[in-house]
Amino acid sequence: MPSDIFFQPITELAAALEAKKISAVELTGAVIARTRAVDGRVHAFNSFDEAGALAQAAASDARRTGGQARGPLDGIPVGLKDVIAVAGQPLTASSNMLANFVSPYDATVTRKLKDAGAVLWGRLNCDEFAMGSSTENSAFRPVHNPWDTTRVPGGSSGGSAAALAAGEAGATLGSDTGGSIRQPAALCGVVGLKPTYGLVSRYGLVAFASSLDQIGPFARTVEDAALVLGVIAGHDERDSTSCKIEIPKYRAELGRRRGPWKLGIPKEYFGEGLDPEIAAAVERAIAFYRHEGCEIKEITLPHTQYCLDAYYVIATAEASSNLARYDGIRYGHRSKDTTDAVDIYFKSRSEGFGAEVKRRIILGTYVLSSGYYDAYYLRAQKVRTLIRQDFLNAFREVDALITPTSPVPAFKIGEKSDPLALYLCDIYTIGVNLAGLPAISVPCGFTDRSLPIGAQLIGQPFQEAALLAIAHAYERAHDWGTRHPIL
């Protein structure tokens, strides 16, 4: 067994498992040993269940021995962000509110991964209730970027990105409401895919902003991301916003779809505030596509400057409503010293939620409150229409857009203490959520300080197969993914 097996893509691990060069128990054991060795410095995990993972791996080996292997994910350790339910496992959302919560059932993505034979491995740290861009809002401990442990991994799915970058899982799942998969993927040097809204079921996902949330994969390669997406995508009658569409064979489509494509460069995404090293790296990626024969066209998304504002009105409004369920009555933290039911609500919520969650609940409650609804919430929903229209107009001319994923590389833990400064980290990712589009972040270089840089490709609704093929064409010609952090 190679000593760096925990850095190999799923496609190679699956081939090794199939050829019986390794067993699932050996692979899971290697990932457990790696996690034990490095997670004290990374803090990607809130918890993990070694015995449970090894039992799943043993079951996978038994299937394979009996000729009943279920496909390329069978026996692969896959980590889930701690907002995705796994029956019998903790589900904390990195919040004191849910510190002792145990899932009574599986999320739909969890069930699909289990059906595919994946070894579900650990609960991955994140910003509390997925609210944040640095994973510093975890109520338990911040996640450290494996490339430089004095820096943040991005967020809110920082644990999912960091665990993968550090070799603590074969793939991971995160959730993306305003960039929470793509931005940490960029900052940790891995691939992160946010699917079209409605492609992946949200059943069993702790709700943040229901009209924006999507579950998606983190992976070492575009092909791995295609593989995981193929397993988790599809209609689910338990999520009424889930779409009934034919799911392509994403991995097989990678080889079939060849360029050249028409790629749009939204000029608003290359302006003030963009780190020059990131700008240069993304420009080189654009030059690659041009060299490959793609038509590169500058386009405009005129309402880009309003994305952040529309997002923070809509997302906090939905969050304030969704998080009203945490009242200390049926589940979650209940304050000890209370006089009546209303007192339970106030004290349990005030004790159970952290500062950023409280801030967003206050903001969301305010924009929905009597007298302000039209000025903020309704107006933001109308601006959302214009933002979405901008993208759909652009897609009349081009197949996909290419932009930076994050305006800055990984910053120091504690460096950005002002909420507004942190909100600006999502400036290139939130428009995609408002418009419901698919987008992927792929590694496209490193800064002089050896910090990873990501390029974002934004695709047309439900055109993940094309989006993945475009990303794959870039990835095949570059070797950024073969570098690993030294821990």
Add this chain to the structure above:
Amino acid sequence: MSQPTDLNIDHVAKLARLTLTPGEKAQFARQLGDVLHHIEQLAKVDVSHVEPTAHAFAVYNVWSEDVPQPGLPVELALKNAPAQRDHMIVVPKVVE
């Protein structure tokens, strides 16, 4: 930075069922003042003939088959209850 005078943090916190400490009140009022100041620019957009978007891909009338399905067993459904007795959640008395 500017703080909109109409963010009454006490009133909104009460609506949200949150008790804030004096320190939190002062900090949130300042930070949310900055955020709201940024959000004010939404007022510049002409939305007079624009329909609101609640969902990027709205779907309507989603029904499931009217067939009984097994639900969560009571024990599992109550597993995370802070206090329970006889298959019920225990709360302080509401009516005298």
